[in-house]
Amino acid sequence: MAALTFQLQHTDTQSKARAGTITTDHGEIQTPIFMPVGTVGSVKAVTQQQLHKDVQAQIILGNTYHLYLRPGLEVLEAAGGLHQLMNWNKPILTDSGGFQVFSLSGVRKLTEEGALFQSHIDGSRHLFTPEKVMDIQRIIGGDIIMAFDECPPGASEYKYAESSLGLTLRWLDRCFERFNSTKDKYGYTQNLFPIVQGGVHHDLRKRSCEYISEKNATGNAIGGLSVGEPTEKMYEICELCCDHLPVNKPRYLMGVGTPWNIVENIALGVDMFDCVMPTRNGRNAMLFTSNGVINIDNKKWEKDFSPIDDGIDCEVSNFYNKAYLRHLMKSKEILGLQIASIHNLAFYMDIVKKARQHIIEGDFNSWKNEMVVKWQQRL
RNA sequence: GGGUAGAUGGCCGAGUGGUUAAAGGCGACAGACUGUAAAUCUGUUCUCUCGCGAGUACGUAGGUUCGAAUCCUACUCUGCCCA
Numbered sequence: 181m182a183a184l185t186f187q188l189q190h191t192d193t194q195s196k197a198r199a200g201t202i203t204t205d206h207g208e209i210q211t212p213i214f215m216p217v218g219t220v221g222s223v224k225a226v227t228q229q230q231l232h233k234d235v236q237a238q239i240i241l242g243n244t245y246h247l248y249l250r251p252g253l254e255v256l257e258a259a260g261g262l263h264q265l266m267n268w269n270k271p272i273l274t275d276s277g278g279f280q281v282f283s284l285s286g287v288r289k290l291t292e293e294g295a296l297f298q299s300h301i302d303g304s305r306h307l308f309t310p311e312k313v314m315d316i317q318r319i320i321g322g323d324i325i326m327a328f329d330e331c332p333p334g335a336s337e338y339k340y341a342e343s344s345l346g347l348t349l350r351w352l353d354r355c356f357e358r359f360n361s362t363k364d365k366y367g368y369t370q371n372l373f374p375i376v377q378g379g380v381h382h383d384l385r386k387r388s389c390e391y392i393s394e395k396n397a398t399g400n401a402i403g404g405l406s407v408g409e410p411t412e413k414m415y416e417i418c419e420l421c422c423d424h425l426p427v428n429k430p431r432y433l434m435g436v437g438t439p440w441n442i443v444e445n446i447a448l449g450v451d452m453f454d455c456v457m458p459t460r461n462g463r464n465a466m467l468f469t470s471n472g473v474i475n476i477d478n479k480k481w482e483k484d485f486s487p488i489d490d491g492i493d494c495e496v497s498n499f500y501n502k503a504y505l506r507h508l509m510k511s512k513e514i515l516g517l518q519i520a521s522i523h524n525l526a527f528y529m530d531i532v533k534k535a536r537q538h539i540i541e542g543d544f545n546s547w548k549n550e551m552v553v554k555w556q557q558r559l
Numbered sequence: 560g561g562g563u564a565g566a567u568g569g570c571c572g573a574g575u576g577g578u579u580a581a582a583g584g585c586g587a588c589a590g591a592c593u594g595u596a597a598a599u600c601u602g603u604u605c606u607c608u609c610g611c612g613a614g615u616a617c618g619u620a621g622g623u624u625c626g627a628a629u630c631c632u633a634c635u636c637u638g639c640c641c642a
Contacts, residue, residue, distance in 0.1 A: 225598075282594090283595080432594090457593050479587090479588070514598075
């Protein structure tokens, strides 16, 4: 059992895109990669079998905050970790709950010590400290676990972003200290990824990257983007971060994004992505396809019996037609949510798979520029 | 045949003299969603007009009144009860 490694195989000449292979104790991950989000130990509406066969997921996410509240550490530990509980034998990455510090802002309080949350389930109070978050993630058993950070809103002023970053970096030291003084819980190696913060401010981001690089982690993450700032700002900051993070370690851009966001950020040097968009928007009738964006609820699809998407290698997307999926969604049939989620995830996986091919073949940039226009079209 | 309750916008259903183009729900039609408090949320939904506004509307036909979905009369239809 060994720490995560990253083998860089190709670097694009026209852009900063890279193709590589991450090796974990639960198998390999071909990068660039998209990681479906399975917050509570479930990629919503998609079975593990479907994740393997139809989506062809290589790694999925879980969330510390949610799993800690339910099913709770006792169950997770008794199961032998999340892999065992959900029968998922490929890699898992767990987010730290840092994003919940941001998104549950109505029910939490921040201090130097940590973040005091009020459970959205029963209102009970829980203190998350960097140490506790490391301990919880050890028990959940993610192959990759994330540092506990604060994710300030995209519009944050310099002063707030600076003090927030200070807190995040102090928390980072405590995360590593705890992580390094505890052991892998289930026999395979767990890896801690630190997270760059600093809002939209260049010097803060640069300082953050430098600080984080010194940790010499097996991979690094960029957080605090696509949280309200303009898209161009996101690209600008992302590029700056990529330029200041180690070349030979995977770079993970957290929470991004649309299909076009993903290929644009691949072009800037990002290797890993996660986002709720394919599943959440899928459940809400928005389909991302090879030809553009579809709101499958729209009347125009009522009698369109063509496949949801025959431009990707996914049996579900090829098999079901638009009129049927519209009917299912309008009827609030559970099958509709499943099909939409599987299709969107398969499309996302297809994007990163093709991106990788084009990076290796050397025509990534022109392919990307063509696809970005095509995918954004509203059908 | 007798009695009784009722008839409201695509549907269900509030409203019993003016603040009612008419609550609410459903349906329909759009929109939003980026490390998931989201199978959620928002908007529109009589006609004409970009809008201001105007015109038609609460079974049908009359009537009372300054004013009626709301009161009166007749009719039509529907539910229920009794024969």
